Amino acid sequence: MEITAIFQIAGVGIIIAIMHTVLKQMGKEDIAHWITVLGFVIGIFMVIDVIAQLFQEIKSIFLFQ
Amino acid sequence: MIVQALMMIKLLGAVLILFAGTAIGFVQASFYVNRSKQLRQLIHALQRLETEIDYGQTELPTALIKSSEGIEQPVSRLFTLTAELLTAEQELSMNEAWQQAIHQVWDVTSLRAREKEVLLRMGSVLGMSNAEDQLKHLQLAQIQLKSEEALAREEQQRYANMWRSLGTLGAILIVILMV
Numbered sequence: 001m002e003i004t005a006i007f008q009i010a011g012v013g014i015i016i017a018i019m020h021t022v023l024k025q026m027g028k029e030d031i032a033h034w035i036t037v038l039g040f041v042i043g044i045f046m047v048i049d050v051i052a053q054l055f056q057e058i059k060s061i062f063l064f065q
Numbered sequence: 066m067i068v069q070a071l072m073m074i075k076l077l078g079a080v081l082i083l084f085a086g087t088a089i090g091f092v093q094a095s096f097y098v099n100r101s102k103q104l105r106q107l108i109h110a111l112q113r114l115e116t117e118i119d120y121g122q123t124e125l126p127t128a129l130i131k132s133s134e135g136i137e138q139p140v141s142r143l144f145t146l147t148a149e150l151l152t153a154e155q156e157l158s159m160n161e162a163w164q165q166a167i168h169q170v171w172d173v174t175s176l177r178a179r180e181k182e183v184l185l186r187m188g189s190v191l192g193m194s195n196a197e198d199q200l201k202h203l204q205l206a207q208i209q210l211k212s213e214e215a216l217a218r219e220e221q222q223r224y225a226n227m228w229r230s231l232g233t234l235g236a237i238l239i240v241i242l243m244v
Contacts, residue, residue, distance in 0.1 A: 004244070008241055008242075008244060011237075011241040012238065012241055012242070015234055015237055015238045015241065016238070018230075018234055019231065019234050019235075019238075022227055022230050022231060022234070023227070023231075025227075026223050026224065026226075026227040027223070028227075042242065
């Protein structure tokens with residue numbers, strides 16, 4: 001597994017956090033929340049393969065021995 | 066060698082995206098800055114026009130050209146174009162010339178629909194009645210534009226900075242996603 005994915009997600013998190021603060025400061029709370037949701041979705045898309053792998057592993061360990 | 070070249074290309078692309086994002090942010094911010102600047106210029110021009118009508122009793126085309134002097138391009142074009150239309154086509158009324166000029170110049174300016182309405186209403190009176198009535202309408206338009214300008218300045222302080230940082234941040238986000 002690559003370590004870069006973790007850094008990538010961390011980077012997205014930081015950027016989204018800064019965007020959220022900037023938008024909130026300017027009184028656009030609604031857009032700020034949508035940005036946060038968008039960042040969350042991007043993060044999920046990044047780890048979706050890894051999570052799928054994890055479930056496959058669990059399945060093969062516990063269910064189909 | 067090839068790996069290094071690919072890295073260079075990636076880096077170049079990242080820099081380009083960063084540059085483009087920042088540029089988009091600055092363009093959006095400049096819209097707000099330009100709007101309040103152009104509103105100020107418009108107010109100055111109307112004040113000048115007021116003095117021309119009041120003390121100079123100048124003819125409208127000359128008064129328009131004089132009031133556009135010392136004002137920067139997109140706004141001053143509004144006045145000079147009206148004057149040109151008035152002198153070139155004699156059958157055109159002041160109102161029609163003013164409307165045509167506004168429609169032609171408007172897309173180049175950073176001004177919004179509310180200012181357009183104010184100016185159009187003012188133009189329908191200019192050159193129609195006696196000087197006193199015209200002056201009243203000029204003053205009314207100035208007051209309305211001044212309140213718009215105060216609003217625009219407030220918006221500029223808030224949103225110009227926001228757009229600048231958002232442009233750069235969005236570009237960084239895209240770069241991170243593509244690495």
